[in-house]
């Protein structure tokens with residue numbers, strides 16, 4: 001039972017009475033009893049959410065596990081460690097009920113609390129939802145649930161999506177938030193013992209290290225480069241983040257306000273360096289792993305590390321995390337298409353990863369191959385520099401404004417189950433079409449009239465989910481194209497090089513003295529990464545290949561890999577912040593002995 005206090009009983013009747021709760025009395029004056037949860041309702045969305053929450057609590061604790069009253073038939077429940085020690089997304093009521101009945105019984109969720117800030121919102125052109133956050137506890141952790149309610153046919157409000165996440169394990173203190181000293185000072189020795197070693201001090205490696213130290217897990221980061229941030233420092237000078245600053249912070253240390261809304265890549269590099277200093281993370285630069293072994297009986301890794309190619313040290317740890325820009329989503333290795341007769345070309349050919357700035361290039365006739373973000377940024381640089389610039393577009397490109405991206409991000413889409421997030425992305429890009437009208441000429445050969453056939457393409461055949469190419473977030477290149485300063489050559493494959501430029505499969509030619517291949521980056525599997533970093537024996541035990549699993553969750557990254565004590569981290573700045581928390585909690589849960597022997601469930605305490 002929940003006692004609801006509303007400013008208006010008529011609105012309560014109108015909106016809630018038809019809902020899920022049996023409600024016999026509406027009183028003007030009540031004597032409050034400690035045993036009845038009280039909810040002060042300021043608006044109708046709060047009222048509907050409270051009623052839904054009361055229904056959910058009753059469904060979750062009922063003798064037969066049925067969620068019919070609280071979930072729609074085609075609903076999604078995504079769980080990030082709250083009920084099972086993995087990431088799972090279940091779709092459709094029967095599947096959800098079948099999967100969650102045992103984990104919920106073991107976890108015994110309780111102490112549900114609706115947080116303020118429930119919102120009634122429109123997502124996409126037609127759908128309206130009520131979205132809010134609940135906090136609750138399980139027997140081992142404090143958790144959060146993000147619910148999205150929709151009105152069902154019988155007019156009651158039910159969850160269309162519910163995302164549950166572990167926030168913190170019970171009894172564990174957030175050291176950084178509690179203002180305890182940050183990391184203990186490093187004492188560099190030739191033999192050292194840590195609980196975790198992270199390989200790679202990019203955004204993911206540093207975030208994971210910070211999250212682990214926050215939980216009190218001693219962590220060493222190994223970086224092969226001579227300075228933190230070099231992967232951002234080496235990119236082209238005009239590069240800045242396409243997503244706003246607020247979306248990009250890493251855990252515990254925000255980007256300084258003075259960096260502006262979109263952060264130049266040199267500032268991202270400096271921020272990463274400062275991040276390590278501020279938190280006192282233990283990072284060894286110019287460090288390369290020369291040998292790795294794993295002792296199954298003691299669950300311990302032993303790493304031999306050479307520093308600046310000279311001194312050698314040995315480190316032992318129970319957990320090893322690869323964060324080298326692993327590349328399962330499109331990695332650090334430039335993809336260079338093999339275009340026939342390249343040697344006949346009298347000009348130069350470079351990959352976009354080698355391009356630094358227009359002033360370094362000095363070419364007059366430039367062809368940029370590709371139609372992703374790099375291609376557009378570089379073409380814009382070159383055209384502004386006064387070069388004759390042609391952009392070669394092979395497939396349709398979704399061109400969206402930064403404002404449209406802002407709208408997507410404020411919808412917290414990344415937290416949604418994958419299928420929902422991608423459908424909403426398509427719809428919002430589609431809805432953004434009218435405000436992005438000046439960019440429409442770029443959407444050549446795309447299915448403008450059908451949002452379900454958006455040109456935004458997705459990674460992998462089996463689990464189409466996240467756009468990895470085929471889109472451009474406009475920073476000004478669209479205007480240069482519509483004004484004719486940049487020519488777009490589209491609809492034809494490149495056939496071969498000629499001495500003066502490129503020849504296409506329809507026989508047409510484009511003249512160039514520089515061809516920039518902005519053709520993206522090669523993908524690698526987790527197995528390949530494991531082999532190159534830690535050797536074939538370790539790679540053999542890795543069962544994940546990366547990419548998307550049957551639940552549309554990223555396989556083997558931020559999650560178990562198939563090899564005990566081996567983990568991978570990878571992704572953009574948002575992923576680094578968001579998923580590093582879950583990787584640290586998975587390691588902590590193992591350190592606390594909270595998992596069943598097969599590691600598929602929590603042991604109930």
Ligand SMILES: Cc1cc2nc3c(=O)[nH]c(=O)nc-3n(C[C@H](O)[C@H](O)[C@H](O)COP(=O)(O)OP(=O)(O)OC[C@H]3O[C@@H](n4cnc5c(N)ncnc54)[C@H](O)[C@@H]3O)c2cc1C
Pocket residue numbers: 199200201202203204205222223224225229230231235239240241242243287288289323324325326332374533569570571572573574
């Ligand atoms: C042109 C371009 C623009 C981008 N713009 C954005 C953007 O605006 N926003 C965004 O969020 N993402 C952006 N990305 C994507 C983002 O940069 C990558 O997703 C991100 O760098 C991945 O982070 P990471 O920590 O996994 O790897 P990285 O940043 O690649 O860091 C890996 C680290 O590991 C080190 N390392 C590698 N191998 C070893 C080894 N064997 N031993 C020790 N250390 C090793 C590397 O030196 C590096 O420091 C962009 C990517 C490109 C190519």
Ligand SMILES: NC(=O)c1ccc[n+]([C@@H]2O[C@H](COP(=O)([O-])OP(=O)(O)OC[C@H]3O[C@@H](n4cnc5c(N)ncnc54)[C@H](OP(=O)(O)O)[C@@H]3O)[C@@H](O)[C@H]2O)c1
Pocket residue numbers: 239240241242243330337352369370371372373374375377392393394395468469470471494518519520521
């Ligand atoms: N400011 C920013 O935030 C920013 C800037 C740049 C890049 N990035 C990120 O960095 C990552 C890489 O981006 P990217 O633009 O370098 O690569 P990308 O998004 O993978 O785009 C590669 C482009 O090259 C084209 N291509 C590949 N092979 C080709 C061939 N043989 N002939 C013609 N075209 C070919 C692709 O066309 P098809 O579609 O036909 O394959 C695609 O248009 C992305 O995640 C991107 O978001 C971000």
